Amino acid sequence: MNDHFEKNEKLYRAICPPEVAALYWKRDGSLSYRAFADPKGLSVDRGYDRSDAEVVDSMKKRLKGMIARVYVRTCLEVGATVKYLPSAKNPYHSEIHGSENEKLLSKHQCFYLAGKTTVL
Template identity: 35%
Template sequence: MEAEFTPDERLYRGVLDNSIFWKANRTLSTTIFKNHPKDAGISVDRQQGRSEPEAMKFALNHLTGSIIYILVSHCVECGTLVKHCPREDNGFFNQYHSEIHRSTDVTKLSPSQSNYLTSKAEIVHYSCTLYN
């Protein structure tokens, strides 16, 4: 699989049913793009040439909660770095796993980067039951 990303490539992320990730008006909190400085980057699954239904099927089968996406171009616009990082989790190899980093040597996104990416995020599968 190629490590190169295209500007219109979708990056999917699961969002848990937790009040730190959702506002009462059912919009996303910037917390979805925040990580601890010592953590890896923000985990996402790249689309990598798959159709949207194919990528969503894969995401729904292994991501937890609601599913959102942003575009690689959004990451470029706010100065983040997207890295292809395939990995194995609990015996499952995810060839699409990628991470969003602040820069080449810092993983934690800046507040403005988190805010920007949250403003661009599209909810494609809503399963949050917090405010029903």
């Protein structure tokens, strides 16, 4: 695993804890785009060679909440940057940044990603 991401690679975001995850649901069942605003960088797990089920199982062991999935290509379509930032506890840890120099995603980027996200 290195810092190269294929466009078809999937990224998984845990929206947690459950009480907060609930707060991001709109009444029409969609997700608020504010769930993607994080000035410290939007933490995700990269899928790499794992299936959705494997990733969800792994994340649910560490995190309580809901798991949202987005493709790398979707991030690139709005000019966001995906960075591979493994940690000692999580070799899959990555972050989605607004650009090379800005961690926070713009509203345009958050809105686009929210519309293209699948909740697993």
